[in-house]
Amino acid sequence: MKYMLLIYNNAESRQSADMDRIRAEVDTIMDELRASGEFVGGMALADTARTVKVRDDVPVITDGPFLEAKELMAGFLVVDVESVERATEIAARWPDARESAMEVRAVIGEVTE
Template sequence: MKYMLLIYNNAESRKAIEADMDTVMAKVDELMDELRASGEFVGGMALTESSRTVKVRDGVPIVTDGPFLEAKELMAGYLTVDVDSMERATEIAARWPDAALCAMEIRPVIDEVK
């Protein structure tokens, strides 16, 4: 089953990452190497802090910028894995550095868009 691991950070966790970038990236690289070797890695990307929200009301798109730095947590990226269970996805998320510095969210993927 595929799971999307959503990576969150905040101002404090970003400072911690920047202060110890080599160690954080070494942990990420080690985990990514394991996931690639096991065939569990599907994909993933880091995201910028800028985004846009689109809502359509009465047929009219309403576009706003955000989230802003006032937000407590921002989505920093995502990782998609194909693993046997939610427990395995949880194990992977717990090893990701952002889990210790801010948060990781795990969501089962229902179906792939074709």
């Protein structure tokens, strides 16, 4: 079953953290996931975002993230694992889970071209 692991963090934790240590931890996890065949894909996301809502057929666009938001989605990875417990185990090892949060979501369908 495929799971998307959503990575949340905040600017404070990124600035105060030992980035070399965090990168090394992520590299170790990624190497293990690639070796086991569980890694499907993933990407880091920029700090900026745009929200699009359509109201009365008119797009309403706002830029963000906003100062009120303490945490923002920083990236994601998709894994193909045996169970939600395994996906949760991977998320718990991710460095951002210690400072902010990781969200584990089952993928229930795929978009095809």
